Amino acid sequence: MNFTRTTLACALALGTTFAGAQTTAKLKVGLMLPATGTFASLGTAIENGFRLHIAEQGGKLAGREIEFFKVDDESDPSKAVDNATKLVSRDKVDVLVGTVHSGVAMAMAKVAKDTGTMLIVPNAGADAVTGAMCAPHIFRSSFSNWQPGYAMGEVMAKRGHKNVVTITWKYAAGDESVRGFREAFEKGGGKVVKELALPFPNVEFQALLTEIAAARPDAVYTFFAGGGAVKFVKDYAGAGLRGKIPLYGAGFLTDGTLEAQGADAQGMFTTLHYADSLNTARDNAFRLAYAKAYKLQPDVYAVQGYDAAQMLSVGLAAVKGDIGKKAEFAAALRKAKIDSPRGPFTISNSHNPVQDIYLREVGGKENKSIGIASKALADPGRGCRM
Ligand code: BEZ
Numbered sequence: 001m002n003f004t005r006t007t008l009a010c011a012l013a014l015g016t017t018f019a020g021a022q023t024t025a026k027l028k029v030g031l032m033l034p035a036t037g038t039f040a041s042l043g044t045a046i047e048n049g050f051r052l053h054i055a056e057q058g059g060k061l062a063g064r065e066i067e068f069f070k071v072d073d074e075s076d077p078s079k080a081v082d083n084a085t086k087l088v089s090r091d092k093v094d095v096l097v098g099t100v101h102s103g104v105a106m107a108m109a110k111v112a113k114d115t116g117t118m119l120i121v122p123n124a125g126a127d128a129v130t131g132a133m134c135a136p137h138i139f140r141s142s143f144s145n146w147q148p149g150y151a152m153g154e155v156m157a158k159r160g161h162k163n164v165v166t167i168t169w170k171y172a173a174g175d176e177s178v179r180g181f182r183e184a185f186e187k188g189g190g191k192v193v194k195e196l197a198l199p200f201p202n203v204e205f206q207a208l209l210t211e212i213a214a215a216r217p218d219a220v221y222t223f224f225a226g227g228g229a230v231k232f233v234k235d236y237a238g239a240g241l242r243g244k245i246p247l248y249g250a251g252f253l254t255d256g257t258l259e260a261q262g263a264d265a266q267g268m269f270t271t272l273h274y275a276d277s278l279n280t281a282r283d284n285a286f287r288l289a290y291a292k293a294y295k296l297q298p299d300v301y302a303v304q305g306y307d308a309a310q311m312l313s314v315g316l317a318a319v320k321g322d323i324g325k326k327a328e329f330a331a332a333l334r335k336a337k338i339d340s341p342r343g344p345f346t347i348s349n350s351h352n353p354v355q356d357i358y359l360r361e362v363g364g365k366e367n368k369s370i371g372i373a374s375k376a377l378a379d380p381g382r383g384c385r386m
Contacts, residue, residue: 026066027316028091028095029068033098043099052289077106130348142353151184151357151374157187164218165194166194166221194211196208218245219246224249251367254268254362307342338353
């Protein structure tokens, strides 16, 4: 076989053609999400959203069919490096997509950095992922923990609250959400009088609720999500605090949870980069397609999964399917405007969405937008040197 024929044979084996260098082999996507535990339903919504975008593209992105490899990360940081390494080394995925839990996402970012694997984070807000750990091939389609917390700090200061107690899980997401909240709230003249926390995913809230009642703050700010958020809102009401001390939160407190929280969540205010009642043509079309495909209403997690696939789509199109061209992939995303159901967003130089944060009020089974709390809010991206 002469040089040309050998090269051609190799190229075909790799799924690459010469004319325009389009890569055609299947793209291996490693989905690392929780399928069990307090965040299980969040993982399902992310996967649904991700698959919906691909289905809308006829099952291919940039001409490449998608092959999925899946692992249940159990929202357990102690298993995260092993789980991500399995996808990268055993399954040889081209891109990692995950996850929900900030501690697990930081381990994924480490594996992505060590192995040069593309990573798109469809939820976990760990500030470091698009801060100190940022890299040309690490992206996030969701938010940084700082963003909804900071927006709520401004809202609560403007609403005249002065003394606030915070309560959350003691791990990166809770700590950083409270830090963002505190930064804006204290800038606005308020004071965080007590920070309460319990280990993730503990839901024995009683002793801490007793402390809140004794401290008698003007209001409470909280970060909880998934099954823990359902229980917290119900226990807050059960302890007799609802109606006495207003409860606010980053929007995860009431997203995907309202069915189970029922009357105990009515009237609560939260801040988030999505709401149920946006009533834009883009969001209405997304909601209809999602409801048709899954017989479920979408939530913020579904949107983030959908947008992770949209980001992959934009990057891949720019490199004609050759995901190895990381610099060109990143350059395309940094210039892009993602046409998200949440509203269009851009991507910062450290690869986190720059986006509007809505102020939402719970009414019935919806988080209704009652305005924009922070317009085009960018994470400060501390520590990113790319
Ligand atoms: C996190 O761990 O970053 C997280 C988990 C659930 C909802 C939002 C953030």
